[in-house]
Each structure stands twice: as structure tokens, then as C-alpha cells.
Amino acid sequence: MTTAEKDRTTRTEAAAIMPFGGWESTPNGTGSPDDRTLFRFPAPDDPAPSTVRVLTMALWAAVLGLTATGVGVIALVTVLGGAAFWYVPTLALFGLLSVAMAVASFLSIHRPVLPWLLLACATGPLAVDVLIAALH
Template sequence: MSVDVSRAARRLRKHLPDAFRLPTEADPAPEPRHLAVVCFWAAGLGLGGMAVALRAFVGLVGPSRGWYAPTVITIGLVGLACTIAAFASVHHRRLPLALLGAASVSLVAGWIVTGL
């Protein structure tokens, strides 16, 4: 099992720097339609995230629950990291969309947790 883990770790170390790097002048520009989709999706996530943040603030002011603040903060940071990573990988075809999908799942999780 450790052989499979080390092989996967090596493969990940090899491909991650290529996936998340700033494009150079030699790289082709992303397709305008693709960039627009990423921007609009991220904008929607930002608006939804503001709604979740408002609900989280109201939840933090209310009765104290020990698990609430760390959970809400973790969910928010995961969503934010996925959205930032989507922009960092915008020169790829599918990776930004997968990352924005993960951020959307994080947003839904935040909406559910803050509704409790």
C-alpha cells in the first residue's frame, strides 16, 4: 500500500506545479468564453458566500456552540481556496470548472450549516 501512496504522491508532485502556475507570455490566452464562465461562476459564488457569511455572523452572535465557528470558517476557507485555485488554473480546460464545482459544494454546505 505504501508503494501505491508514494507513486501517487510522486505523480501529484509532478503535475501540481503545471496545473497551478501563472501563465507566461508563451502560453496561449484562455478562450474568452471559458474565462467569462469562470468569472460569472466565481461572481455567483461570491454573492452566495456573502449571504452565507451574513447568516454565519448572525449564528455567531446567538447562543454559543463550540463546533459552529471552526466549522463555518473551515467551509468558507475551502470554498475560497477552490475559487482562487480556479483562477490560478484558468489556462486549463476542465480544472477550473471542477474547482468551482467543489467551491459550489462548499457553498451549499455552508448554507446548510448556517441554517441550523
């Protein structure tokens, strides 16, 4: 084996301590015991996800981001006008939860259904943010 060839069953040291089945930097063959790994950065020799899949996920994430920007503008105006003490931490909590799920969806792009579930779950906390900003 040359230095350019890597053993495809090798896992990074971080995989042993990370949640969600671990993170890995190299893919393993199908049917391997590491199929439970949900999130990983794509390796150079991974097949590229389809263009439609990436574009759809990017558009969904862009809509989430633009909505969050609108919530931020409304929150800024509300805070400048005087807001309750719970207002900013609550918006920040739900906003960060939404961002974390959107990021996780892109890290799981090679899974068949998980990215769509995570993007759908990212929409929920942002909807709560919109409701809080609109009703306060």
C-alpha cells in the first residue's frame, strides 16, 4: 500500500468520542459495521450528491436564513423599543437550534432521508421564532 492509498476501514480518533455514531473522514464499504455513522465530511472519492438534491437543500436553507434575518430585524426593532428580559435569549435559543439542524442536514447529505428530516426539523424552531417576533 502506498501513502496515497488509505485503508478504507480506518476511522479517525475523534470518531470514538463523538456523538451520533461518530464522525469519520473516510467512507467505508456498504454493509460495514460503521453504517450507523450519521454525520461525516465527504471524502474525496465519495460519489457526488445529485445536483437537484444539493440545489433543493441549498434553497431550503436559504429560505430559512432569509426568514431568520427578517426575525432578527424585527427583534432589533423590538429590543430598541423595550422588550422583556426573556425575549432575546428565547429567540437566540430557537434560532441556534434551527441553525444546528440545518448544518447537520448538510453533514448528512449522503444519507437518503436524514437531511430532509433535519431541514424539516430546522423549520420548526424558526417558525416559533417567527411567532414570538410577530406576537411580541
